[in-house]
Amino acid sequence: MSRRLRVGVIGAGSIASGVHIPNYKRHEDRVELAAVADVNRAKAEACAARFGISGVYDSYEAMLREAQLDAVSICTPNKFHASAAIAALEAGCHVLCEKPPAMSYEEALRMEQTAQRCNRLLTYGFHYRYAEEVQVLRRYIEAGELGEVYMAKVTAVRRRGIPAWGVFTSKELQGGGALCDIGVHMLDTALYLMGYPEVDRxxxxxxxxxxxxxxxxxxxxxxxxxxxxxxxxxxxxxxxSLLLETAFAVNVGPDKTMQVSLAGDQGGADVFPLKLYQEKHGTLVDVQPVGLKAGKPRDAELAAFVDSCLGGPPPLSHAAEGTALQRIVEELYRSAELGEAIRLQG
Structure with missing residues (x-):
């Protein structure tokens, strides 16, 4: 693509104005930030004025019809991810959708199938994959340093961290709380490092x-x-097996923990910060890499999306993995509701 990538943003809230739009602006040599849409037109207008965006819409349908876009970021509440993503894909746009993929496994599957049918990229906002610690550990795992990884522990816990902004506490608009907000970040990170194994129960x-x-x-x-x-x-x-604990608020310390731990038959690791645990030459050793880049994973994620849209390597997060994650989240909630273990079929 010789011209700049024309990008639109659906949803003008904090994740759009704080992450997506500033990052697109950093790539103005390759990206033309052409339009923003929000059902609250005043919010869309304020966002457009702040960032110098010419196209302002109060519906993403109109934006997709009129703005001649190549790619879209979806920054809406979870309830609207699927409809917006499917519409954008069918309009010929590549899509970066914030996490979690959708409200249900069925929605995520339709999003994935639409991307395949329309031959467009669909990726999700699992930005922790782009952290240097994660990429370094993935190389260690691929080299066999951990051996067979047979246990993971995922922690995404705040002692008191209930969001007072946005709609994060609305089940109708978000589908759930801590699990589908902060929990999915660490869950996806663990699954990514484990190679997204197929779930039994x-x-x-x-x-x-x-x-x-x-x-x-x-x-x-x-x-x-x-x-x-x-x-x-x-x-x-x-x-x-994988153990999961995630909370907006729970009476434990410290104030905030975001961690993935893995155990294999040749070694184990904590990811944040990265530290490996092994047995070498008849003794136990801890290995802590030094000199890791303190980069910003969200920035790397947006840059990778732009690269992919312009013909570069595919992004680290693939639609099929998003669908798999959404199914796990849905079945975890269903297990909690029924009070019993759930065995996945198919």
Whole structure:
């Protein structure tokens, strides 16, 4: 593509104005940020004025019809991911959709199938894949340094970190709470490092103990309709297992933990910060890489999306993996609702 990539943004909230748009602006030699759409036209106009965007729309349908776009970022509440992504793909656009993929496995599958049918890129905002620690550890794993990875532990926990902005506490608009907001980041990171093994069964419990009452923080506790804590276990068909703990609010310390730990028969690792644990020459050793770049994974993710749209390598996050993740999340919630383990079929 000789001309600049024409990009539109659907949703003018904080993730658009704080991450997607500033990153597109950094690539103005290759990107023309052409339009922004939001159902709240005043918000779209304010965003466009702030960043010098000429096209302003109060519906993404009109934007996709009129703005002649090559690519789109979807920064809406989760409820609207699928409809916006499918419309953009069918309009001939490549799509970067924020996480989680959708509200259901069926929606995510339709998004993936639409991308295949339209021959367009569909990638998701799993930016932790772009962290230097993750990429270094992936190379260690591919070289056999951990051997057979048979256990993972995922932690995405805030002692008190219920979002007071956006719609993160609305089940209707988001589909869930801590699990589908911060939990999916660490879950995807673990699955990515493990090679996205096929799931056999899941078991989970969810709790709403702190978010629906007044406490330390300024969220609207009377409108809190999601889980503040989710715990679960995933067993894979290759025999490996994964333990999950994710919370917006729970009475544990420290204040915030975002961590993935892996155990293999030749070594193990914690990812953030990266540290490896092995047995060498008759002794136990800890290996902590030095000199890792302190880059910004979100910036790397947006740059990779632009590269991919312009004919470069594919992004690290693929639509099929997003579909697989969405199914796991859905079955974890279903297990918690039913109070029993769920075995995945097919």
């Amino acid at each position: 899941v078991m989970a419990s969810t709790y709403q103990k702190l978010g629906n009452r007044p406490g330390v923080g300024d969220w609207d506790w009377e409108q809190f309709s999601v889980e503040d804590l989710a715990v679960g276990m995933i067993v894979f068909k290759n025999g490996a």
